[in-house]
Amino acid sequence: MQEALAIAAVGVLLVLVFGSSWLLRRRPKKLNKDYYNNRWQALQKLLKEKSTWPLAVIDADKLLDDVLKRSKYKGKSMGERLVSAQRDISDNDAVWFGHKLRNRLVHESNVNLSQKDVKDALLGIRQAMKDLGAL
Numbered sequence: 001m002q003e004a005l006a007i008a009a010v011g012v013l014l015v016l017v018f019g020s021s022w023l024l025r026r027r028p029k030k031l032n033k034d035y036y037n038n039r040w041q042a043l044q045k046l047l048k049e050k051s052t053w054p055l056a057v058i059d060a061d062k063l064l065d066d067v068l069k070r071s072k073y074k075g076k077s078m079g080e081r082l083v084s085a086q087r088d089i090s091d092n093d094a095v096w097f098g099h100k101l102r103n104r105l106v107h108e109s110n111v112n113l114s115q116k117d118v119k120d121a122l123l124g125i126r127q128a129m130k131d132l133g134a135l
Contacts, residue, residue, distance in 0.1 A: 031067065031071065031134045033133075033134065036134040039063055040126070043059045053113050053115075054111070054113060056118065057121050057122065058102050060098065060102075060126075061078070061102035064078075064099075064128055065081065067129055067132050067134040068132070078099065082099065088132060089131050090127060093124075094120065094123065095124045095127075098122065098124045
């Protein structure tokens with residue numbers, strides 16, 4: 001009887017040790033908020049002139065993708081990583097608006113940007129970065 005209890009106790013202990021180590025590996029490392037705040041501040045300087053608005057949207061999208069990768073969201077593309085992170089992001093529509101605007105800027109010529117579109121895209125991306133703990 002005591003042998004069975006000892007074996008059961010060892011089994012429970014092994015499950016606890018290996019289970020907790022698995023959970024710790026899956027949990028993303030804490031993001032460096034100072035790094036992302038500095039990058040976001042630099043990005044905002046691009047908003048002073050209309051000619052650099054496209055670069056601001058593209059850089060914001062890249063920055064969010066970096067956050068998604070470092071947070072270990074699965075996916076081969078940023079779109080797939082956004083889908084993986086959708087439960088952790090409070091306004092998915094705003095983030096997707098920003099990402100789709102970035103795609104238009106990169107793949108189409110002569111995209112006419114309005115101040116409202118740039119503002120909406122950056123606010124959505126910024127909120128997602130806050131939701132993910134980067135800002």
